[in-house]
Amino acid sequence: MANIQQVAKQAGVSVATVSRVLNGKDKVSTKTKLKVEEAIQYLNYEPSMLGRNLRNSESRIVLILIPSISNPFYFEVIKGIENMALSQNYSILLCETDSKPEKEEIYFDLVRKKMADGIISMDPAVNVETLKELAENYAIIQCSEYGGGIGIPYVTIDSEEASYHAVKHLIQIGHRKIALMNSDEKFLYARERRMGYERALQEHGIPLDGEYIFYTQELGFEQGQQTMKKILQLQDRPTAVFAVSDLLAIGALKEINAAGLHVPEDVAVVGFDKIDFSNMTNPALTTVAQPMYKMGTVAARMLIEKIQGKTVDSIVLGHELVIRESTTG
Amino acid sequence: MANIQQVAKQAGVSVATVSRVLNGKDKVSTKTKLKVEEAIQYLNYEPSMLGRNLRNSESRIVLILIPSISNPFYFEVIKGIENMALSQNYSILLCETDSKPEKEEIYFDLVRKKMADGIISMDPAVNVETLKELAENYAIIQCSEYGGGIGIPYVTIDSEEASYHAVKHLIQIGHRKIALMNSDEKFLYARERRMGYERALQEHGIPLDGEYIFYTQELGFEQGQQTMKKILQLQDRPTAVFAVSDLLAIGALKEINAAGLHVPEDVAVVGFDKIDFSNMTNPALTTVAQPMYKMGTVAARMLIEKIQGKTVDSIVLGHELVIRESTTG
DNA sequence: GATGAAAATGTAATCGATTACATTTCGGAA
DNA sequence: TTCCGAAATGTAATCGATTACATTTTCATC
Numbered sequence: 001m002a003n004i005q006q007v008a009k010q011a012g013v014s015v016a017t018v019s020r021v022l023n024g025k026d027k028v029s030t031k032t033k034l035k036v037e038e039a040i041q042y043l044n045y046e047p048s049m050l051g052r053n054l055r056n057s058e059s060r061i062v063l064i065l066i067p068s069i070s071n072p073f074y075f076e077v078i079k080g081i082e083n084m085a086l087s088q089n090y091s092i093l094l095c096e097t098d099s100k101p102e103k104e105e106i107y108f109d110l111v112r113k114k115m116a117d118g119i120i121s122m123d124p125a126v127n128v129e130t131l132k133e134l135a136e137n138y139a140i141i142q143c144s145e146y147g148g149g150i151g152i153p154y155v156t157i158d159s160e161e162a163s164y165h166a167v168k169h170l171i172q173i174g175h176r177k178i179a180l181m182n183s184d185e186k187f188l189y190a191r192e193r194r195m196g197y198e199r200a201l202q203e204h205g206i207p208l209d210g211e212y213i214f215y216t217q218e219l220g221f222e223q224g225q226q227t228m229k230k231i232l233q234l235q236d237r238p239t240a241v242f243a244v245s246d247l248l249a250i251g252a253l254k255e256i257n258a259a260g261l262h263v264p265e266d267v268a269v270v271g272f273d274k275i276d277f278s279n280m281t282n283p284a285l286t287t288v289a290q291p292m293y294k295m296g297t298v299a300a301r302m303l304i305e306k307i308q309g310k311t312v313d314s315i316v317l318g319h320e321l322v323i324r325e326s327t328t329g
Numbered sequence: 330m331a332n333i334q335q336v337a338k339q340a341g342v343s344v345a346t347v348s349r350v351l352n353g354k355d356k357v358s359t360k361t362k363l364k365v366e367e368a369i370q371y372l373n374y375e376p377s378m379l380g381r382n383l384r385n386s387e388s389r390i391v392l393i394l395i396p397s398i399s400n401p402f403y404f405e406v407i408k409g410i411e412n413m414a415l416s417q418n419y420s421i422l423l424c425e426t427d428s429k430p431e432k433e434e435i436y437f438d439l440v441r442k443k444m445a446d447g448i449i450s451m452d453p454a455v456n457v458e459t460l461k462e463l464a465e466n467y468a469i470i471q472c473s474e475y476g477g478g479i480g481i482p483y484v485t486i487d488s489e490e491a492s493y494h495a496v497k498h499l500i501q502i503g504h505r506k507i508a509l510m511n512s513d514e515k516f517l518y519a520r521e522r523r524m525g526y527e528r529a530l531q532e533h534g535i536p537l538d539g540e541y542i543f544y545t546q547e548l549g550f551e552q553g554q555q556t557m558k559k560i561l562q563l564q565d566r567p568t569a570v571f572a573v574s575d576l577l578a579i580g581a582l583k584e585i586n587a588a589g590l591h592v593p594e595d596v597a598v599v600g601f602d603k604i605d606f607s608n609m610t611n612p613a614l615t616t617v618a619q620p621m622y623k624m625g626t627v628a629a630r631m632l633i634e635k636i637q638g639k640t641v642d643s644i645v646l647g648h649e650l651v652i653r654e655s656t657t658g
Numbered sequence: 659g660a661t662g663a664a665a666a667t668g669t670a671a672t673c674g675a676t677t678a679c680a681t682t683t684c685g686g687a688a
Numbered sequence: 689t690t691c692c693g694a695a696a697t698g699t700a701a702t703c704g705a706t707t708a709c710a711t712t713t714t715c716a717t718c
Contacts, residue, residue, distance in 0.1 A: 096411065
């Protein structure tokens with residue numbers, strides 16, 4: 001493997017000149033440039049990023065923190081981040097935390113040790129204290145999930161409004177007994193989504209019934225099934241369910257089917273996220289779509305600006321209700 | 330941000346000593362060690378991997394090449410790779426190629442430029458020529474998908490046998506008209522799976538019917554739907570379908586439902602991969618399970634050994650047929 | 659042909675670690 | 689106390705690039 005010295009010798013010029021040809025910033029005469037390019041060709045030379053990165057004190061790698069790689073919600077976001085990052089010559093390291101602090105620490109360390117230039121966190125369970133501390137010295141952006149008021153720039157949607165929108169849809173097609181399948185309210189978005197739910201009910205004069213609100217520890221398929229089982233056992237069975245994730249909603253769907261009931265005739269279901277699978281189910285799922293790809297590109301842009309030392313502001317993006325078979329037959 | 334020089338000065342020792350404390354290999358007296366540790370604490374020092382990596386000529390990063398991040402098949406494999414890699418202090422860069430050569434090149438370049446120490450390729454559409462060339466100078470392992478006989482170590486399952494196993498199951502529960510939903514036979518595994526399908530039929534004296542074999546360009550949900558539509562239009566409709574991916578099978582499921590037919594009474598369905606979603610469907614999918622996590626750990630181990638300069642042999646792992654509702658009601 | 663400013667190129671320091679080799683320190687034996 | 693080998697520590701080269709600054713070349717102008 002050749003290095004820049006050998007290329008310089010081969011071309012009969014100095015390393016500085018080779019570097020200049022490589023980076024194309026400074027002026028080099030066409031004749032020398034040709035000589036250097038020939039030497040590069042001849043020696044099959046590839047500049048080492050190890051040397052370059054050390055000199056430039058950067059790694060050109062950014063971290064994406066997600067709780068679980070298998071949650072389809074993140075795909076589009078990641079794609080958005082990746083495309084933006086690649087266009088700026090950054091690579092992305094996908095970090096699955098399993099919501100475990102030990103795992104998180106491994107990746108935080110990568111930043112501390114200069115192996116990564118910044119972090120986009122999408123983990124709602126992230127240790128906010130550590131993150132805050134880290135944010136003092138390193139570039140950090142929160143995407144989609146964010147702890148409020150800790151001074152780290154974020155990009156997200158208006159969860160309260162989105163939730164309100166979904167529940168209002170259910171009310172408008174005639175439902176009055178609407179269950180909420182929420183996640184643990186230690187998460188800000190969970191609190192916001194409950195508030196949207198309540199606002200929609202209030203606005204239409206539907207009394208709030210605590211019996212209709214359920215909390216789950218995680219947002220997966222199994223939790224959806226279990227919770228739906230409980231819901232179906234209620235004395236006064238709801239005619240609609242709003243679940244704060246598609247996976248929960250899909251679990252609910254399966255459980256309703258298993259009980260011999262039909263969606264949406266017996267129970268209507270609304271999910272959240274518009275993951276790919278949400279229209280592969282039977283029936284296809286009505287769901288709230290976040291602008292995931294956009295969220296990713298915006299987050300990446302913000303992060304790169306932060307890395308470059310600029311100050312960046314938080315951004316709230318819009319959402320969209322995608323109405324499909326699980327509410328309208 | 331402090332560097333090793335400053336720590337040395339603070340502790341009143343040389344950089345060599347600090348480095349020795351850091352790496353714990355060479356002997357350092359307890360007294361000096363304490364002094365150094367204090368200095369590290371005091372200055373909040375974190376060793377830079379940029380410096381270390383340059384000196385050691387390594388990046389401690391490995392690439393995973395997958396065609397699409399949203400294909401759930403890869404999750405468990407990736408988890409296996411990641412856990413093994415982390416335990417050896419490697420980080421993984423997840424690279425989505427979209428099966429596009431341009432995208433592929435970006436990541437290959439990362440290896441050429443020393444930003445990555447090796448590659449685990451799971452992309453069946455990878456450019457074999459480039460890969461072969463790369464393998465001469467860099468550590469490369471093929472995982473799950475592999476081009477045969479190109480001299481790059483691989484870990485995989487016996488596709489022919491697995492396919493045979495699945496089709497035999499359908500025959501044993503009484504089916505004789507079995508369609509095969511295969512992917513393009515430019516892929517080795519597609520050819521192998523067709524061979525397994527044929528062997529099972531032959532062995533049970535069922536004549537081969539070319540009408541029952543379908544090819545799809547991709548392995549997604551939509552292709553499954555489209556192909557199933559064609560299958561349902563056949564004069565002599567098959568009573569069972571073996572799809573070479575779960576996503577295809579799930580698409581088939583949806584289409585069968587949409588046609589007002591029932592699984593498995595009217596048409597039985599078998600998938601391949603045992604992705605998470607395969608038991609969230611209605612009915613749950615019978616499928617062939619690959620030992621994905623194991624595959625990941627094995628691939629990672631092989632790659633790391635390769636990086637260390639050892640020679641490694643290819644490995645073929647076993648599979649398992651998971652029988653669920655889509656064949657047995 | 660002499661002059662001088664602009665353009666091209668070269669020299670050497672630098673980024674932050676590791677490590678071969680050199681030197682100093684230490685403790686026990688004579 | 690002296691001496692010696694082992695243990696501890698230090699010195700300086702090295703990995704492979706970038707770049708500030710110094711030097712040389714080029715070339716239009718007089």
